[in-house]
Amino acid sequence: MILTTRNLGYTVRGNSIVRDISMEIIEGETFGLVGPNGSGKSTFLRLVQGILAPSTGASFLQGESVASMPRRRIAQMIAFVEQHSESADRLTVRDVVELGRNPWLSALQPWSRDEDRIVGQALADVEMRAMETRLWHTLSGGEKQRVQLARALAQQPRLLLLDEPTNHLDVHHQLSILGLIKGLPLTAVVALHDLNHALMCDRVGVMHRGQMVAVGPPEETLTPDLLHTVFGVRVNMLHDHVSGRPVMSFTL
Amino acid sequence: MIAAIPTASVRGRRVALAIGAAILLLVTIAAGVCIGETPIPPGVVFATISNKFFGTEFPVAPIQAGIVWNYRLTRVIVAACCGASLAVCGAVLQALLRNALADPYLLGISSGASAGAVSVLVLGVGSGLLSLSVGAFAGALLAFGLVTLLARAAGGGVGLQATGLIILSGIAGSQLFNALTSFIIARSANAEQARGVMFWLMGNMSGVRWPDVGLAVPVAAVGVLICIWHMRALDAFTFGADSAASLGVPVQRVQAVLIGATSMMTAAMVSMVGAIGFVGLVIPHAARFIVGVRHARLLPASALTGAIFLVAADVVSRIVIPNQVLPIGVITALVGAPGFAVILLRARRMR
Numbered sequence: 097m098i099l100t101t102r103n104l105g106y107t108v109r110g111n112s113i114v115r116d117i118s119m120e121i122i123e124g125e126t127f128g129l130v131g132p133n134g135s136g137k138s139t140f141l142r143l144v145q146g147i148l149a150p151s152t153g154a155s156f157l158q159g160e161s162v163a164s165m166p167r168r169r170i171a172q173m174i175a176f177v178e179q180h181s182e183s184a185d186r187l188t189v190r191d192v193v194e195l196g197r198n199p200w201l202s203a204l205q206p207w208s209r210d211e212d213r214i215v216g217q218a219l220a221d222v223e224m225r226a227m228e229t230r231l232w233h234t235l236s237g238g239e240k241q242r243v244q245l246a247r248a249l250a251q252q253p254r255l256l257l258l259d260e261p262t263n264h265l266d267v268h269h270q271l272s273i274l275g276l277i278k279g280l281p282l283t284a285v286v287a288l289h290d291l292n293h294a295l296m297c298d299r300v301g302v303m304h305r306g307q308m309v310a311v312g313p314p315e316e317t318l319t320p321d322l323l324h325t326v327f328g329v330r331v332n333m334l335h336d337h338v339s340g341r342p343v344m345s346f347t348l
Numbered sequence: 349m350i351a352a353i354p355t356a357s358v359r360g361r362r363v364a365l366a367i368g369a370a371i372l373l374l375v376t377i378a379a380g381v382c383i384g385e386t387p388i389p390p391g392v393v394f395a396t397i398s399n400k401f402f403g404t405e406f407p408v409a410p411i412q413a414g415i416v417w418n419y420r421l422t423r424v425i426v427a428a429c430c431g432a433s434l435a436v437c438g439a440v441l442q443a444l445l446r447n448a449l450a451d452p453y454l455l456g457i458s459s460g461a462s463a464g465a466v467s468v469l470v471l472g473v474g475s476g477l478l479s480l481s482v483g484a485f486a487g488a489l490l491a492f493g494l495v496t497l498l499a500r501a502a503g504g505g506v507g508l509q510a511t512g513l514i515i516l517s518g519i520a521g522s523q524l525f526n527a528l529t530s531f532i533i534a535r536s537a538n539a540e541q542a543r544g545v546m547f548w549l550m551g552n553m554s555g556v557r558w559p560d561v562g563l564a565v566p567v568a569a570v571g572v573l574i575c576i577w578h579m580r581a582l583d584a585f586t587f588g589a590d591s592a593a594s595l596g597v598p599v600q601r602v603q604a605v606l607i608g609a610t611s612m613m614t615a616a617m618v619s620m621v622g623a624i625g626f627v628g629l630v631i632p633h634a635a636r637f638i639v640g641v642r643h644a645r646l647l648p649a650s651a652l653t654g655a656i657f658l659v660a661a662d663v664v665s666r667i668v669i670p671n672q673v674l675p676i677g678v679i680t681a682l683v684g685a686p687g688f689a690v691i692l693l694r695a696r697r698m699r
Contacts, residue, residue, distance in 0.1 A: 171596030
């Protein structure tokens with residue numbers, strides 16, 4: 097188990113945002129996190145890595161309590177790609193990816209050739225090497241997400257947490273980002289909006305009003321009954337003859 | 349293909365730039381000692397300094413030696429420390445609060461210092477035992493304490509997650525202490541005192557002596573080093589506090605250390621020379637324009653540029669009107685504002 101949560105909960109002024117989640121993430125899997133807006137996906141992703149302090153319960157990285165680990169060591173094991181990342185600074189693509197080496201460098205340690213190699217490889221992995229001198233604010237949404245993914249890869253983490261990385265992207269970029277994540281030799285937890293994307297994951301977890309109501313392989317877990325309760329929609333399972341995979345269509 | 353990796357020639361250019369800036373700082377300091385109401389030749393200046401530091405016995409007229417040693421040199425050293433500190437404080441706060449308008453006086457420090465100084469000067473708080481500087485320092489710390497308490501209370505103890513809160517708290521604190529200062533002046537000051545206070549509020553280097561150097565140099569050195577120590581953490585704040593945390597920065601501790609360090613630097617400088625505006629706001633932007641946004645280069649560049657700028661501004665304030673010294677804050681604003689406008693326009697063309 098790379099990541100375990102036990103009775104994880106988060107409460108703000110009496111409103112519980114995340115309630116009593118106990119679950120495990122298996123080494124090497126791509127885990128899809130689905131649920132309606134406000135079901136607690138983003139909060140959950142922040143809780144497990146200790147950016148938010150849980151109100152109840154705890155999370156464990158390879159058996160070690162996250163709450164008692166120094167931030168630096170957590171960042172050496174977990175990389176996080178947020179839904180939005182904006183900066184007013186005149187950063188280049190390479191500057192952003194170099195941030196990923198922060199957890200591995202002490203205060204005044206000089207930048208080494210190894211660092212250059214890792215950053216270059218991360219840029220190549222997301223096919224952004226040719227754009228490394230471009231300024232951050234001139235990039236499109238899809239390019240920004242890819243650069244943040246490269247920054248996360250430069251962290252050389254064991255576990256990648258992504259908060260709706262395909263949000264606001266066109267269909268081509270959605271599929272290319274998801275393909276990229278699935279193809280990485282890394283454990284990844286991905287919050288997703290599109291249930292058809294969730295079908296591509298190894299396992300999915302469904303969140304509803306702060307609780308994890310179902311966890312398992314996507315085709316067994318995303319049942320029409322459950323989706324009706326959680327999302328309030330009716331689901332027709334279709335079969336795509338070209339890809340050979342199931343596809344969902346929705347009606348109210 | 350891998351153009352962004354600093355090649356040998358780029359590194360060489362950076363080293364040359366750094367050496368050039370250091371030489372420029374020394375030249376500015378030397379010029380700052382030579383130039384003034386009584387011009388003093390560089391030879392006399394070096395002879396005096398050599399006599400004092402190395403015990404040599406070059407013949408120097410006592411009056412000139414006195415001017416160099418007791419007035420000019422102290423003033424120039426404090427100006428350099430002050431410029432470096434304020435510029436680095438500005439750069440750090442702009443990064444930490446992700447606000448381009450952040451400056452060292454944001455947290456009410458200068459208004460607190462003014463209120464403290466005015467209390468000593470006009471109301472006679474401390475009945476002559478407290479110096480103006482001690483009053484200003486106490487006022488600065490009091491204001492800073494109130495502002496951070498207010499920000500913490502309003503944030504419900506979640507640190508500075510909503511960085512807007514500390515800016516708003518700073519505005520509230522500044523207004524309160526400015527009002528107190530105005531109230532005390534309006535209520536109790538005579539014309540002479542009011543003039544003295546106004547001069548001090550705009551920044552004033554004329555009272556600076558060796559004890560001030562003894563405070564300014566260590567405070568500036570330690571403060572700037574603390575900030576440079578955190579250069580990578582400061583880079584990580586560019587996408588916000590959550591992103592910094594996910595990059596391994598212990599956010600609350602770093603915020604506390606850096607805000608504490610910048611506040612101590614600012615309070616110490618304000619207590620010696622008053623509130624010199626514009627340096628902390630504009631110099632970091634100018635430095636960013638030259639060396640980029642990464643703090644490994646930005647912080648040293650801000651320190652050097654700030655020091656050079658303030659020493660030069662002090663020289664100008666002494667010679668621009670014969671037989672009269674202007675408040676240095678007037679010069680920094682008069683020179684700085686148009687300079688900043690030029691930077692903004694050129695930056696726009698480059699985008």
